[in-house]
Amino acid sequence: MPNKQHALLVEDSPTQALLTLAELEKLPDVKVEHAASLAAALEAIAKTRFDVVFLDLTLPDSVGDETVKRFCGAAPELAVVVLTNHDDDAQALQSLEQGAQDYMLKARIDAPSLSRSLRYSIQRKRAEILVREARDEALEANRQLERRMRQINCLYGVSRALESHELPLKVAMEEVVGIIPSAWLRPETIGVRLTCHNGLLPGGFVETPDFVETPWRLEAQVFAGSRPAGRMEICWPESRPAEGSQAFAVSERELVRELARRVGQALERACVQKELVQLATIDFLTEALNRRHFMQMVGSEIQRATRYGRPLSVLMLDIDHFKRINDDRGHAAGDEALKAFVILCRDVLRDQDIIGRLGGEEFAIALPETGLASAEVVAGRVRAHLAEMEIPLSGGDPLHLTTSIGVAECKVKEGEGLEACLGRADAALYRAKAQGRDRVEAAE
Numbered sequence: 001m002p003n004k005q006h007a008l009l010v011e012d013s014p015t016q017a018l019l020t021l022a023e024l025e026k027l028p029d030v031k032v033e034h035a036a037s038l039a040a041a042l043e044a045i046a047k048t049r050f051d052v053v054f055l056d057l058t059l060p061d062s063v064g065d066e067t068v069k070r071f072c073g074a075a076p077e078l079a080v081v082v083l084t085n086h087d088d089d090a091q092a093l094q095s096l097e098q099g100a101q102d103y104m105l106k107a108r109i110d111a112p113s114l115s116r117s118l119r120y121s122i123q124r125k126r127a128e129i130l131v132r133e134a135r136d137e138a139l140e141a142n143r144q145l146e147r148r149m150r151q152i153n154c155l156y157g158v159s160r161a162l163e164s165h166e167l168p169l170k171v172a173m174e175e176v177v178g179i180i181p182s183a184w185l186r187p188e189t190i191g192v193r194l195t196c197h198n199g200l201l202p203g204g205f206v207e208t209p210d211f212v213e214t215p216w217r218l219e220a221q222v223f224a225g226s227r228p229a230g231r232m233e234i235c236w237p238e239s240r241p242a243e244g245s246q247a248f249a250v251s252e253r254e255l256v257r258e259l260a261r262r263v264g265q266a267l268e269r270a271c272v273q274k275e276l277v278q279l280a281t282i283d284f285l286t287e288a289l290n291r292r293h294f295m296q297m298v299g300s301e302i303q304r305a306t307r308y309g310r311p312l313s314v315l316m317l318d319i320d321h322f323k324r325i326n327d328d329r330g331h332a333a334g335d336e337a338l339k340a341f342v343i344l345c346r347d348v349l350r351d352q353d354i355i356g357r358l359g360g361e362e363f364a365i366a367l368p369e370t371g372l373a374s375a376e377v378v379a380g381r382v383r384a385h386l387a388e389m390e391i392p393l394s395g396g397d398p399l400h401l402t403t404s405i406g407v408a409e410c411k412v413k414e415g416e417g418l419e420a421c422l423g424r425a426d427a428a429l430y431r432a433k434a435q436g437r438d439r440v441e442a443a444e
């Protein structure tokens with residue numbers, strides 16, 4: 001019969017074994033095998049699947065509690081009925097605690113009580129297994145819930161850091177990169193790095209102090225709108241324990257993607273802000289400072305020069321006959337001329353010199369730490385280089401430009417301001433034009 005219960009009797013006394021086997025064989029739906037030692041019993045259960053074991057506690061190779069412990073340890077899914085010689089309740093209860101499902105006194109063994117105990121112990125074992133599985137499931141559900149809560153907290157923290165308008169982007173990103181490891185169970189084993197393509201972060205990236213590049217990583221592209229703006233990487237070391245290697249579930253990959261998306265939005269916002277600042281300060285055609293920003297920047301340079309008694313000079317420059325270029329060659333050629341003019345000036349100037357487009361074809365240059373004589377040399381160099389330069393134009397002859405320049409050193413000792421100094425440079429420029437253009441004139 002396929003649904004016969006399979007029982008194993010473990011009994012070393014031949015007389016007792018015969019008695020018990022005789023009673024067990026009276027049960028029609030039970031198939032029984034016999035082992036005379038613990039070792040033989042363990043060998044039998046390794047070979048055959050049993051439903052229940054009748055276990056004598058006093059065996060040649062194991063005695064008392066030890067027998068139950070060793071057997072139940074080896075067969076945690078198997079129902080165990082302990083057979084005792086004496087009416088010893090303490091021993092019997094201890095057996096139950098150690099994993100047995102029932103106990104019987106050998107003196108009272110008969111077919112009906114064996115049948116009852118067999119069914120009862122099997123049912124009890126099944127119930128125990130169900131309870132254990134349910135408990136394991138509940139524990140696992142709690143672990144998942146805790147992880148989810150960490151992840152949600154992480155996302156919340158990241159959103160808050162990125163939405164904070166007071167924090168500079170670099171600081172916000174550092175906070176973001178610090179928050180991410182705490183979303184996982186073993187923060188000390190996780191490194192995070194954020195790389196930016198668009199130069200918004202000084203140094204191009206931020207990362208956790210213990211970031212180590214390993215093949216064990218999660219990566220997500222950071223997009224600002226549709227433009228790729230960078231990359232977010234999460235790495236963990238090879239030595240991560242096996243259970244931890246499952247730490248990155250699908251939901252966590254999604255979390256990394258979601259984080260990258262939010263970082264991208266923050267970068268995009270920062271880009272827009274940067275562009276707004278540029279629009280407000282830079283002349284979009286030539287990329288020289290616009291008039292307002294030039295006046296601001298040079299105004300503070302003059303304050304500094306005045307405070308420390310340092311020299312500072314300004315140049316006023318006007319491209320000669322610029323109106324003719326626009327009229328004869330078109331406005332596109334005029335734009336090319338203006339751009340080429342600023343590029344040439346930058347070649348001649350030092351990094352700390354400031355060039356601004358004051359309007360039309362009129363430019364100004366401030367030279368910090370420069371007296372009148374040196375400023376005249378710089379102006380002469382700009383004039384000469386420009387006179388030699390050819391500006392190639394698509395569909396036509398190259399352009400030749402000349403410039404007239406007025407130079408003035410700021411009278412810092414007299415507390416002269418920028419407007420007054422530019423006024424004197426402008427008067428010198430007027431003289432240069434009156435005297436035939438393509439000249440440098442110094443102010444009184």
Ligand SMILES: [Mg+2]
Nearest residue numbers: 012056058059
């Ligand atoms: Mg015995």
